[in-house]
Amino acid sequence: xxxxxQLLAISDGDLTTxxxxxxxQYLWKHTLSDxxxxxxxxxxxxxxxxxxxxxxGREYMTALMDLADADGQKEFEVNGYTVRLNSNSGYQKxxxxx
Numbered sequence: 001x002x003x004x005x006q007l008l009a010i011s012d013g014d015l016t017t018x019x020x021x022x023x024x025q026y027l028w029k030h031t032l033s034d035x036x037x038x039x040x041x042x043x044x045x046x047x048x049x050x051x052x053x054x055x056x057g058r059e060y061m062t063a064l065m066d067l068a069d070a071d072g073q074k075e076f077e078v079n080g081y082t083v084r085l086n087s088n089s090g091y092q093k094x095x096x097x098x
Contacts, residue, residue, distance in 0.1 A: 005026050020076055033090045039082040054079050065094035 004015075007024055011017040034043035036050050044050040051061045056079055068076045068085075076085040085091050 006041060027061055035086050035089070036094075037084040037086055039084070046081070050083070054081050054083070061070075062095060069093045069095060 003024065006027075006083070007015055007020050009039055010020050010023055014020070026072055034045045036044040036047075038044070038050075039055065042053065044053065047058070047061065051058055061078065064078055064083075068074075074087055077083075085094055
């Protein structure tokens with residue numbers, strides 16, 4: 001994940017401030033467990049946040065996820081974004097069947 005642009009924006013380019021350290025810790029802690037990554041370095045813990053960020057409908061996004069799961073893909077493109085599955089945290093599918 002490339003968080004540098006996000007961290008640089010917090011304190012006008014100074015990566016040594018306490019605010020940057022705190023935000024970096026937050027990103028590290030939460031990103032490790034989030035199932036969805038977007039190519040700009042953002043991660044999401046649930047589908048609702050992801051679809052709001054990418055500006056697509058729920059049915060469309062779930063259809064893309066189901067297609068990716070059926071093909072065994074770990075990423076797909078939508079609205080100019082690449083959505084990746086966080087397989088490092090044990091996620092095997094975008095939408096595990098219940």
